[in-house]
Structures are given as C-alpha cells and as structure tokens.
Amino acid sequence: MSRRLGQHWLANAETAARIVRALAVRPAESILEIGGGRGALTEHLVQTDANLTVVELDETCAEVLDERFGQRIELVRADILDVQLSTLGPGPWAVVGNLPYEATAPIMLWLSAHAPVLSRAVVMIQREVAQRLVAPPGNAARGRLTVTMELDFQVARLFDVAPRDFRPPPKVDSTVIGLVPHAAAPVADEERAWLLKVVECAFRYRRKTLARALSSELATSDEVEAALAAAEIEPTLRPESLSLAQWAKLSAVLQP
Structure with a gap:
C-alpha cells in the first residue's frame, strides 16, 4: 500500500x-x-x-x-x-x-x-x-x-x-x-441487518435526539416514541449515548 x-x-x-x-x-x-x-x-x-x-x-x-x-x-x-x-x-x-x-x-x-x-x-x-x-x-x-x-x-x-x-x-x-x-454473537444473525439499519439511521442524524432521528426515516413519531418507551430508553438521548445492548433491545422493538 x-x-x-x-x-x-x-x-x-x-x-x-x-x-x-x-x-x-x-x-x-x-x-x-x-x-x-x-x-x-x-x-x-x-x-x-x-x-x-x-x-x-x-x-x-x-x-x-x-x-x-x-x-x-x-x-x-x-x-x-x-x-x-x-x-x-x-x-x-x-x-x-x-x-x-x-x-x-x-x-x-x-x-x-x-x-x-x-x-x-x-x-x-x-x-x-x-x-x-x-x-x-x-x-x-x-x-x-x-x-x-x-x-x-x-x-x-x-x-x-x-x-x-x-x-x-x-x-x-x-x-x-x-x-x-466474540465467543458468542451478541445479536442473532437474522437480527443483525435490521440493527445496523437502525444504527445507521440514528447516526445519520446524530445531532438530533433519538426520537427525532429515528422518526426521520424508520417509523412514525408515535411508533418511535412507543419503541423507545418499551426499550426503556429516554427519547431525548442522542445516538452516542446508547450501548450495544440498548441498540439491540431498541431494534428488536422497532422490527417491522
């Protein structure tokens, strides 16, 4: 190189x-x-x-x-x-x-x-x-x-x-x-692509809150608010605040 x-x-x-x-x-x-x-x-x-x-x-x-x-x-x-x-x-x-x-x-x-x-x-x-x-x-x-x-x-x-x-x-x-x-994958193979799509969407609008970032493309505002509540994640947080475990939980709830 x-x-x-x-x-x-x-x-x-x-x-x-x-x-x-x-x-x-x-x-x-x-x-x-x-x-x-x-x-x-x-x-x-x-x-x-x-x-x-x-x-x-x-x-x-x-x-x-x-x-x-x-x-x-x-x-x-x-x-x-x-x-x-x-x-x-x-x-x-x-x-x-x-x-x-x-x-x-x-x-x-x-x-x-x-x-x-x-x-x-x-x-x-x-x-x-x-x-x-x-x-x-x-x-x-x-x-x-x-x-x-x-x-x-x-x-x-x-x-x-x-x-x-x-x-x-x-x-x-x-x-x-x-x-x-990892000795064992933290996320199942069939869930991986969707999780990465959720992460990509959120970080594309990283200056926005999670609620606003995810509702820009993935779902309606009401659906995103409900998913964040179900995943026990504050809607005012920004993407960099979440751990991998939280991303996995949120993406599972948002899965269409």
Missing part, C-alpha cells in the same frame, strides 16, 4: 517487534498481514513458525517483499478489500497490519465481515479512529463504526505510536489496537 492511500512506512524496528509480540503468534497458525509495505512487520513475522500470507496492493512494494522474503511468505498481489479469506485457506486467521489511514474504515468493515474465521487481529491505525472504536456510551466520539465493530469484536487500545517512528512522519499519532471476536 502506498502513500496515496495514506500509508507511512514504519521505520522503528522495536515498534514493529512490539506489534508482532502483541499478536502472540502461535506455531503453525495462519497469519495474514495486510499491506506488507517494505517489510517492517514481515521481517519479524517470518521469524515465527507461523504460515504467513501477505496481501499487498502496491506493485513496487510487492516486488520488494518478493525479493526480501521469497518463499518464506505467500504473497498475494491484491487489494485486501477484494480478498475473500476463504480463498486463501480455512483459517482461523490471525491478522496484523499497519493500515493506511484513508482506508481504515473500509478495512475495519472487512475485518468485521470476516470475523467468523478470525482468531484475533492487531492493527495500527490513526489514534483518532482508535479513540472512536473504543469510545464508551455517552462519549461524543462514539459512532456507527464503533457499534458495528462491537457487534463482532472486543476492541482494546494497546499502545500509541509517535510520528517519529515513520518515514515520512505523519501529522497525526497512531495507535495499535487489538480485536478479539
């Missing part, structure tokens, strides 16, 4: 080693590295006993990776968003990567879509996005992406990485986060 995608090369070997240690690689397991770049993480990953697949979009970077690591890695020249993990192997997969800033949200959703075949993920993203992903109910940083990721993962903020660790240095700080799929 290249700088046009918001990528800055990780240049601190100790930081790279720390990220790989956070992944806690197990012998013979399947590891997927998203965007190998110039090999900062790959260099440490090949020293483990895991089976390493590296997906790299940028052709120049792919050539560098091929020259440096050869048959020690399985190199896939593709956009990660176009990759179906089932085509690479049965898994479960552990995922690691220094994600390009501008592609973070789509890649997060890609991880969410593949959660059933993941054991865990450790990725580095922009600190502001990491703060959104771990924002608790009531925090203004909480948003649609927060709730979406909570459906599939326990998200933990592991450590920050300063701009000086990159070449060229970005203008923002980065954060390494850990994602662990």
Whole structure:
C-alpha cells in the first residue's frame, strides 16, 4: 500500500517487534498481514513458525517483499478489500497490519465481515479512529463504526505510536489496537441487518435526539416514541449515548 492511500512506512524496528509480540503468534497458525509495505512487520513475522500470507496492493512494494522474503511468505498481489479469506485457506486467521489511514474504515468493515474465521487481529491505525472504536456510551466520539465493530469484536487500545517512528512522519499519532471476536454473537444473525439499519439511521442524524432521528426515516413519531418507551430508553438521548445492548433491545422493538 502506498502513500496515496495514506500509508507511512514504519521505520522503528522495536515498534514493529512490539506489534508482532502483541499478536502472540502461535506455531503453525495462519497469519495474514495486510499491506506488507517494505517489510517492517514481515521481517519479524517470518521469524515465527507461523504460515504467513501477505496481501499487498502496491506493485513496487510487492516486488520488494518478493525479493526480501521469497518463499518464506505467500504473497498475494491484491487489494485486501477484494480478498475473500476463504480463498486463501480455512483459517482461523490471525491478522496484523499497519493500515493506511484513508482506508481504515473500509478495512475495519472487512475485518468485521470476516470475523467468523478470525482468531484475533492487531492493527495500527490513526489514534483518532482508535479513540472512536473504543469510545464508551455517552462519549461524543462514539459512532456507527464503533457499534458495528462491537457487534463482532472486543476492541482494546494497546499502545500509541509517535510520528517519529515513520518515514515520512505523519501529522497525526497512531495507535495499535487489538480485536478479539466474540465467543458468542451478541445479536442473532437474522437480527443483525435490521440493527445496523437502525444504527445507521440514528447516526445519520446524530445531532438530533433519538426520537427525532429515528422518526426521520424508520417509523412514525408515535411508533418511535412507543419503541423507545418499551426499550426503556429516554427519547431525548442522542445516538452516542446508547450501548450495544440498548441498540439491540431498541431494534428488536422497532422490527417491522
């Protein structure tokens, strides 16, 4: 992945080693590295006993990776968003990567879509996005992406990485986060799409109260008021105030 995608090369070997240690690689397991770049993480990953697949979009970077690591890695020249993990192997997969800033949200959703075949993920993203992903109910940083990721993962903020660790240095700080799929889904599969539709509608009008936001598209004002009462949620709250459990309860009541 290249700088046009918001990528800055990780240049601190100790930081790279720390990220790989956070992944806690197990012998013979399947590891997927998203965007190998110039090999900062790959260099440490090949020293483990895991089976390493590296997906790299940028052709120049792919050539560098091929020259440096050869048959020690399985190199896939593709956009990660176009990759179906089932085509690479049965898994479960552990995922690691220094994600390009501008592609973070789509890649997060890609991880969410593949959660059933993941054991865990450790990725580095922009600190502001990491703060959104771990924002608790009531925090203004909480948003649609927060709730979406909570459906599939326990998200933990592991450590920050300063701009000086990159070449060229970005203008923002980065954060390494850990994602662990839930042992049991908090919402049934058949309820998931509707819940996400309710969440999307509410956050589209996040400056409005829940009562006004949801009645903008999903139902009449009376129906929304009744649903909020049944779910024991104050109609004057704003979308960022709700926990995942509250979203699940509200969407179940609103289900047409």
